Amino acid sequence: xxxxxxxxxxxxxxxxxxxxxxxxxxxxxxxxxxxxxxxxxxxxxxxxxxxxxxxxxxxxxxxxxxxxxxxxxxxxxxxxxxxxxxxxxxxxxxxxxxxxxxxxxxxxxxxxxxxxxxxxxxxxxxxxxxxxxxxxxxxxxxxxxxxxxxxxxxxxxxxxxxxxxxxxxxxxxxxxxxxxxxxxxxxxxxxxxxxxxxxxxxxxxxxxxxxxxxxxxxxxxxxxxxxxxxxxxxxxxxxxxxxxxxxxxxxxxxxxxxxxxxxxxxxxxxxxxxxxxxxxxxxxx
Amino acid sequence: xxxxxxxxxxxxxxxxxxxxxxxxxxxxxxxxxxxxxxxxxxxxxxxxxxxxxxxxxxxxxxxxxxxxxxxxxxxxxxxxxxxxxxxxxxxxxxxxxxxxxxxxxxxxxxxxxxxxxxxxxxxxxxxxxxxxxxxxxxxxxxxxxxxxxxxxxxxxxxxxxxxxxxxxxxxxxxxxxxxxxxxxxxxxxxxxxxxxxxxxxxxxxxxxxxxxxxxxxxxxxxxxxxxxxxxxxxxxxxxxxxxxxxxxxxxxxxxxxxxxxxxxxxxxxxxxxxxxxxxxxxxxxxxxxxxxxxxxxxxxxxxxxxxxxxxxxxxxxxxxxxxxxxxxxxxxxxxxxxxxxxxxxxxxxxxxxxxxxxxxxxxxxxxxxxxxxxxxxxxxxxxxxxxxxxxxxxxxxxxxxxxxxxxxxxxxxxxxxxxxxxxxxxxxxxxxxxxxxxxxxxxxxxxxxxxxxxxxxxxxxxxxxxxxxxxxxxxxxxxxxxxxxxxxxxxxxxxxxxxxxxxxxxxx
Numbered sequence: 001x002x003x004x005x006x007x008x009x010x011x012x013x014x015x016x017x018x019x020x021x022x023x024x025x026x027x028x029x030x031x032x033x034x035x036x037x038x039x040x041x042x043x044x045x046x047x048x049x050x051x052x053x054x055x056x057x058x059x060x061x062x063x064x065x066x067x068x069x070x071x072x073x074x075x076x077x078x079x080x081x082x083x084x085x086x087x088x089x090x091x092x093x094x095x096x097x098x099x100x101x102x103x104x105x106x107x108x109x110x111x112x113x114x115x116x117x118x119x120x121x122x123x124x125x126x127x128x129x130x131x132x133x134x135x136x137x138x139x140x141x142x143x144x145x146x147x148x149x150x151x152x153x154x155x156x157x158x159x160x161x162x163x164x165x166x167x168x169x170x171x172x173x174x175x176x177x178x179x180x181x182x183x184x185x186x187x188x189x190x191x192x193x194x195x196x197x198x199x200x201x202x203x204x205x206x207x208x209x210x211x212x213x214x215x216x217x218x219x220x221x222x223x224x225x226x227x228x229x230x231x232x233x234x235x236x237x238x239x240x241x242x243x244x245x246x247x248x249x250x251x252x253x254x255x256x257x258x259x260x261x262x263x264x265x266x267x268x269x270x271x272x273x274x275x276x277x278x279x280x281x282x283x284x285x
Numbered sequence: 286x287x288x289x290x291x292x293x294x295x296x297x298x299x300x301x302x303x304x305x306x307x308x309x310x311x312x313x314x315x316x317x318x319x320x321x322x323x324x325x326x327x328x329x330x331x332x333x334x335x336x337x338x339x340x341x342x343x344x345x346x347x348x349x350x351x352x353x354x355x356x357x358x359x360x361x362x363x364x365x366x367x368x369x370x371x372x373x374x375x376x377x378x379x380x381x382x383x384x385x386x387x388x389x390x391x392x393x394x395x396x397x398x399x400x401x402x403x404x405x406x407x408x409x410x411x412x413x414x415x416x417x418x419x420x421x422x423x424x425x426x427x428x429x430x431x432x433x434x435x436x437x438x439x440x441x442x443x444x445x446x447x448x449x450x451x452x453x454x455x456x457x458x459x460x461x462x463x464x465x466x467x468x469x470x471x472x473x474x475x476x477x478x479x480x481x482x483x484x485x486x487x488x489x490x491x492x493x494x495x496x497x498x499x500x501x502x503x504x505x506x507x508x509x510x511x512x513x514x515x516x517x518x519x520x521x522x523x524x525x526x527x528x529x530x531x532x533x534x535x536x537x538x539x540x541x542x543x544x545x546x547x548x549x550x551x552x553x554x555x556x557x558x559x560x561x562x563x564x565x566x567x568x569x570x571x572x573x574x575x576x577x578x579x580x581x582x583x584x585x586x587x588x589x590x591x592x593x594x595x596x597x598x599x600x601x602x603x604x605x606x607x608x609x610x611x612x613x614x615x616x617x618x619x620x621x622x623x624x625x626x627x628x629x630x631x632x633x634x635x636x637x638x639x640x641x642x643x644x645x646x647x648x649x650x651x652x653x654x655x656x657x658x659x660x661x662x663x664x665x666x667x668x669x670x671x672x673x674x675x676x677x678x679x680x681x682x683x684x685x686x687x688x689x690x691x692x693x694x695x696x697x698x699x700x701x702x703x704x705x706x707x708x709x710x711x712x713x714x715x716x717x718x719x720x721x722x723x724x725x726x727x728x729x730x731x732x733x734x735x736x737x738x739x740x741x742x743x744x745x746x747x748x749x750x751x752x753x754x755x756x757x758x759x760x761x762x763x764x765x766x767x768x769x770x771x772x773x774x775x776x777x778x779x780x781x782x783x784x785x786x787x788x789x790x791x792x793x
Binding site: 250 | 392393396399400402414417418421422423665666757761773782785786788789790792793
């Protein structure tokens with residue numbers, strides 16, 4: 001009996017080793033090495049600087065601005081994105097025959113490379129772009145979409161356009177997993193639409209929501225690609241994100257600050273994910 | 286088992302991180318005692334003004350020091366050279382579109398190499414953000430080498446130029462040459478005591494003061510003449526703005542202290558001044574000539590337009606030191622005997638027949654600005670710093686700096702070379718094949734050379750300010766001020782937007 005257990009144990013380790021090796025070599029190891037920079041005073045022949053880089057970072061206006069904007073963007077985009085994709089998922093589920101067509105339509109933005117959509121966004125939002133052209137035609141003044149705080153809404157729109165489909169697919173799968181019998185029972189009991197949604201759909205979707213929230217937070221960081229391509233390294237201050245700060249730190253050779261900022265970011269994401277997972281466990285119980 | 290694995294990981298990590306620590310290095314004195322050998326690389330972005338110079342110097346250095354090798358690497362593509370000719374004149378246009386992506390790629394490449402602990406041994410600071418490298422400890426403080434090297438005497442060079450390029454007390458850049466713009470005036474347009482009034486402010490020139498002195502003459506001239514006579518041959522756009530900012534750049538953007546002062550009203554009023562100068566007719570409107578050299582401009586050289594531009598008259602001109610030779614020769618009234626350079630002061634100078642030198646533009650604090658074409662820094666990662674310094678010193682030598690074929694743009698920082706180069710170039714203007722010995726020169730040529738040297742040296746003596754340039758900031762200013770000049774933003778909005786952007790950039 002013991003011998004069989006031992007054999008199983010050994011082969012399990014062998015299977016794990018390959019993937020663990022990959023994670024160690026390509027993720028953990030570079031992260032640990034870059035961690036060293038966070039505690040040095042210079043990237044080349046640097047001396048140990050304790051927590052100076054972290055202290056400096058927390059007093060750095062640019063970092064704090066990036067942090068504030070990133071948190072504001074996550075706080076705005078994640079709930080809104082989840083709400084809209086849930087609505088779309090429910091509507092598509094009820095749409096019957098055209099279901100596949102709608103799913104396909106919402107998934108298209110996910111497969112279009114960011115670079116090729118940039119021309120479209122620029123043509124739409126530039127000072128002399130289509131949108132301002134339409135505004136002027138109907139008698140309004142032009143809006144400098146990309147150079148004022150209005151750019152925040154442009155970025156929000158791009159995020160929603162790009163990620164709605166992803167969350168929608170998750171919610172469709174979640175909705176599919178809720179037993180039909182529960183809805184039938186609610187109907188028999190005379191439950192209304194709102195009550196059914198709150199009492200059956202929402203609790204049934206709790207695990208999916210946690211997953212969608214985690215993925216949305218991660219995807220909200222990925223929107224930097226579009227922001228960078230449209231507005232460059234130094235955009236309007238309202239959309240200067242943590243990724244701008246980190247990207248610019250790389251180009252300005254400040255690896256110490258970059259590594260310190262990465263450490264804080266990893267810590268923050270880990271805390272958010274742990275919190276969401278704990279929430280999910282609470283829902284399950 | 287788990288504990289053993291964890292301990293093993295920690296040991297491996299500690300050993301690997303220990304490799305990142307500081308290693309003991311030889312002192313500068315010890316470095317300078319080393320025998321020269323091995324290989325170094327000099328890297329520059331722009332092949333046009335640098336490659337040939339470095340390659341020629343590298344070849345002769347290698348011959349003098351067997352066992353050494355100097356590699357020269359450039360990044361950008363060579364510019365396109367076009368020649369237009371008619372019966373009277375041949376015009377050569379050298380055009381290269383500013384490729385911001387190409388520039389960013391070069392900076393990215395060098396950054397990656399430096400961060401990897403390597404990179405070229407000598408870095409030409411033609412586009413690299415030297416102050417960031419200096420802040421990051423990536424450049425050697427050359428002051429240590431200058432002090433330790435017994436063969437190096439700073440008095441042999443333009444010490445005010447070298448001194449002005451110090452950053453945070455350290456000498457991270459060594460200029461090989463320098464250039465400056467001076468203010469000239471058209472003596473045929475002056476009336477009454479204008480000339481003496483202008484000469485009274487020659488030590489502290491500002492455009493505002495110049496325009497005030499010539500305001501009446503300007504109005505009178507334009508009421509008499511059918512063709513408009515402008516105060517200055519510059520357009521009322523970014524070019525004039527840069528000209529106005531140049532001597533006071535650190536009052537707006539202080540790189541050393543990372544301080545930006547663009548929203549206190551001064552920058553906004555500077556923008557308004559440029560616009561007002563344009564509205565008053567002091568500056569010329571933007572013409573197709575301003576777009577020459579730009580590939581997408583669709584503008585080609587038109588000889589009749591060129592002739593028209595050469596006949597335009599301006600009260601004042603901002604000219605490169607390159608024009609001083611012609612200015613001196615003209616003043617000595619020997620113009621018939623020498624070969625003209627043509628556009629000595631560039632297209633914006635117009636008719637130059639009656640031009641005289643006034644002096645240098647001065648900032649609020651008495652700053653008199655200069656620039657360089659070639660300046661080098663030694664990479665702190667270099668494994669052969671002794672050879673890098675030796676080659677840098679060789680580039681500063683009289684032998685290299687007095688070669689008119691390589692030092693044709695800037696003025697050499699080497700004092701003896703500057704004098705020798707002036708002799709060669711002025712004599713060559715008379716058709717001689719670059720005489721190298723002073724006794725071959727005629728008395729008239731010697732007088733001219735002395736006169737030219739006096740002019741260059743007296744102007745150079747007053748140079749004391751090098752405005753640090755940064756590609757990103759220049760682009761930010763260009764983009765934002767463009768909105769002011771095309772009327773879509775107010776001066777206050779532009780100043781505020783720039784303040785936030787540049788402040789963010791400098792304080793990241």
